Amino acid sequence: MIIAENLTKTYGLKLAVQNVSFRIEKGEIVGFLGPNGAGKTTILRILTCFLQPTAGKILVDGLNGQTHSLEVRRKIGFLPETVPLYDELTVKQFLAFSGTIKGLSGKPLNGEIDRVISGCGLAEHRARRIKHLSKGLKQRVGLAQALINNPPIVILDEPTTGLDPAQIVEVRKLIKDLAGQRTVLLSTHILPEVSQVCERVIIVNQGRVVAEDTPSHLTGQLQKGLRTILQVDGPPAEVRVKLESLQGVTRVVPSHRGGEILVESAADESLRPLIAKTVVESGWGLKEMRTSDLSLEDVFVQLVTEEGKD
Amino acid sequence: MRGIMAIFKKEIIITFSSPIFYAATFVFLVVCGYFFYTNAILYTIRSFQAGQNPFLAERLNLNDFVVKPFFGDMAIVLLLMLPLLTMRSYAEEKKTGTIELLFTYPISDGAALAGKFAAAVFTLLAMLLGTLMHLILLQTFAHLDWGLIASGYLGILLVGASFIAVGTFTSSLTENQIIAAVLSFGAFLLFWIIGWAKSFAGPTLGLILEHLSIVVHLDSFVKGLIDSRDLVFYLLFIFFWLFVTLRFLSTRFWRG
Numbered sequence: 388m389i390i391a392e393n394l395t396k397t398y399g400l401k402l403a404v405q406n407v408s409f410r411i412e413k414g415e416i417v418g419f420l421g422p423n424g425a426g427k428t429t430i431l432r433i434l435t436c437f438l439q440p441t442a443g444k445i446l447v448d449g450l451n452g453q454t455h456s457l458e459v460r461r462k463i464g465f466l467p468e469t470v471p472l473y474d475e476l477t478v479k480q481f482l483a484f485s486g487t488i489k490g491l492s493g494k495p496l497n498g499e500i501d502r503v504i505s506g507c508g509l510a511e512h513r514a515r516r517i518k519h520l521s522k523g524l525k526q527r528v529g530l531a532q533a534l535i536n537n538p539p540i541v542i543l544d545e546p547t548t549g550l551d552p553a554q555i556v557e558v559r560k561l562i563k564d565l566a567g568q569r570t571v572l573l574s575t576h577i578l579p580e581v582s583q584v585c586e587r588v589i590i591v592n593q594g595r596v597v598a599e600d601t602p603s604h605l606t607g608q609l610q611k612g613l614r615t616i617l618q619v620d621g622p623p624a625e626v627r628v629k630l631e632s633l634q635g636v637t638r639v640v641p642s643h644r645g646g647e648i649l650v651e652s653a654a655d656e657s658l659r660p661l662i663a664k665t666v667v668e669s670g671w672g673l674k675e676m677r678t679s680d681l682s683l684e685d686v687f688v689q690l691v692t693e694e695g696k697d
Numbered sequence: 698m699r700g701i702m703a704i705f706k707k708e709i710i711i712t713f714s715s716p717i718f719y720a721a722t723f724v725f726l727v728v729c730g731y732f733f734y735t736n737a738i739l740y741t742i743r744s745f746q747a748g749q750n751p752f753l754a755e756r757l758n759l760n761d762f763v764v765k766p767f768f769g770d771m772a773i774v775l776l777l778m779l780p781l782l783t784m785r786s787y788a789e790e791k792k793t794g795t796i797e798l799l800f801t802y803p804i805s806d807g808a809a810l811a812g813k814f815a816a817a818v819f820t821l822l823a824m825l826l827g828t829l830m831h832l833i834l835l836q837t838f839a840h841l842d843w844g845l846i847a848s849g850y851l852g853i854l855l856v857g858a859s860f861i862a863v864g865t866f867t868s869s870l871t872e873n874q875i876i877a878a879v880l881s882f883g884a885f886l887l888f889w890i891i892g893w894a895k896s897f898a899g900p901t902l903g904l905i906l907e908h909l910s911i912v913v914h915l916d917s918f919v920k921g922l923i924d925s926r927d928l929v930f931y932l933l934f935i936f937f938w939l940f941v942t943l944r945f946l947s948t949r950f951w952r953g
Contacts, residue, residue, distance in 0.1 A: 435801040439950035461803040471794035473707060475714045480707075487703035488802045532798070 388413045388540065388570045389434065393443035396429050403429045405594040406443070413539075416566050418585035418602075419574035420687065426594040427574040428468055431544050434572070435465045447540065461489070464533035468544035468574075470526055474518035478509055478528055481517060482535055489536040503531040507561065523554040530561060541565055542572045547580060559584055578687055590690055597690050605686050614679040615659060617648045621671030629669060633661060649679070700804040704812025705819075712782070712820050721778045726827045732770035733831045736763045760842050763835065768849040768919045771828060772856050772912065775821075776885050779857060782820055783864025784878035786813055787946075791872035806946050810939060814858075814865060821857045825850065845921035852918025855931035856911055860885050862938035869942045885911075 389411040396404040404426040411417050421427050432438040434445055436456045445452045452459045473481055482500045491499055504513055507527040512520060517528060526546065533541055543562065547555045562584055565571050575581060581588050582602045590598040590605075598605060619626050623641045630639045630650055635658050640649040652658050659676075666673045712718050740762045747754035790796040799809055832846060860881070867880035892910030895903040907913055911934075914927040 432797075437797060437800050437949075441951075457803050457805060460801055463801070465798075465801045467794060467797040467801075469794040469797075471796075471798055473711060473795055474793075475711045476707065480710060484703050484707045485798075485802065488700045488804050490699070490803065492699060 390446040394440045395442040397441045407596050409589055416571040416585050418581035418588045420588055421591035425591045436460050462539050464538035464541045466529045466533040466543045470529040472517045477514055477516050479513045485532040486535045499535050503535050507531040523550050540570045544574045613652050615650045616677050616679050618675035619671050700808045701812040704809050705816045708816030721781045722824050725774050725778045728774045729828050733767055736766050759839050765919050771853055775857050779860040780878040780881040783861050784874040786865045786868040788868045788872050788874045788877045817861045818858050848921045849919050852915045856915055859934045862935040866938045866942040869945050
């Protein structure tokens with residue numbers, strides 16, 4: 388559906404995007420993850436034909452965005468990061484404007500307006516001027532204009548920034564509902580969003596793709612062993628020395644999150660009973676013991692900082 | 698075509714819901730009305746004088762003394778007011794970010810520009826319509842030459858559309874509406890007075906400069922004469938500035 392080949396974009400002397408390549412298949416929900424200023428927005432702007440790449444190309448359904456700009460734009464519904472809207476128009480006027488430009492008219496236009504208005508929960512607000520809407524409602528209007536005329540590709544640039552928690556849940560649900568027949572590309576720097584919504588993640592840092600996989604694979608890949616969390620009733624220093632002396636244990640972090648001890652070890656399941664046994668035999672109380680997986684957050688920080696080292 | 702209409706409609710809704718339009722139109726009509734009133738008063742005084750002077754009475758003519766100057770006055774007031782209407786065009790879209798929608802919707806830059814330009818010309822027509830009431834009022838107790846009036850309005854419309862083309866261009870240069878307005882005002886003024894250099898610029902250059910002047914081409918329209926050369930000048934002028942606007946808009950691809 389979308390193929391990016393060696394995209395490079397420079398702003399003057401500043402390199403914003405460097406040799407980025409990726410593929411997105413039909414019907415996928417892909418998360419575009421990266422810290423602020425990583426080049427996400429630039430990549431999305433190239434995808435939506437707002438910018439042209441300095442080098443490389445993007446193919447959408449086999450069409451090159453540089454030579455077939457209008458055809459490509461017809462396939463894409465885009466919600467820019469700042470959610471730009473025409474404040475003086477009412478919700479309905481604005482959606483009629485978007486729908487008409489996207490090629491609708493007459494009955495189908497009205498049908499589409501009604502569909503996106505109810506889909507985005509804007510039914511009570513259709514006659515209100517956009518400038519009088521709250522931020523969350525504006526975000527929904529932005530989403531509605533991206534979805535009108537049912538584009539096969541939906542690109543959303545940080546769609547949940549600035550919303551309150553309840554609104555965030557709503558918008559995420561809306562995005563999840565899009566899955567299936569549509570390809571969704573979602574840029575964000577909010578990590579739980581990605582693991583909740585996306586099937587695949589592309590992590591971008593400093594203008595380059597640093598990782599590309601499913602959220603669970605990514606965490607699995609980077610987890611170089613087992614992580615066990617303990618709560619022990621005993622002198623922390625001694626506990627630490629004792630645990631570190633065990634064979635296979637690579638690192639012991641005391642006071643990891645309020646009195647807990649984090650034990651990192653080789654991926655050997657037999658170590659866990661040994662740790663428990665050691666603690667108990669030393670006469671300390673073992674209050675709690677559980678395993679811990681790397682969160683996507685940890686993966687992200689790890690990737691981004693590893694990247695920063697070179 | 699549908700896209701052009703959508704842009705046109707959107708621009709009209711935004712323009713007519715903005716206080717700038719009403720302020721500019723109000724001032725335009727008040728000042729034009731004042732000019733018209735003083736011309737009419739002057740004409741009345743002359744008419745009384747003509748009672749004693751048959752030579753003057755022969756030359757006294759409502760069309761020459763009131764109607765023709767009225768178009769010149771209108772052009773001057775438009776010069777001051779139109780920058781306020783065109784400054785918004787692209788500058789505001791850049792400022793609020795809606796330009797990103799405009800440039801990612803399936804509509805060509807040319808079609809979007811056509812919609813914007815048509816909406817601005819329509820707005821100008823609405824403003825000009827307000828001035829028609831003076832002439833209708835005059836018609837109730839005098840006989841006016843409506844052919845002359847139609848030709849005068851066509852000239853004013855062309856001058857206004859030329860200003861709009863320049864104003865749209867300056868608006869595409871910046872996201873600051875004030876800067877767009879100042880630039881277009883400066884450009885209008887320059888094209889207004891450029892012909893004055895004729896007296897010292899030498900024969901060839903002087904002629905070129907005179908022909909570049911916007912008001913020189915208005916003269917024949919006001920006299921009731923539609924000259925194809927003037928018509929072509931205005932159309933070329935308008936297309937030139939719209940073309941430059943399009944070229945400038947497409948620089949976004951490599952400027953980022």
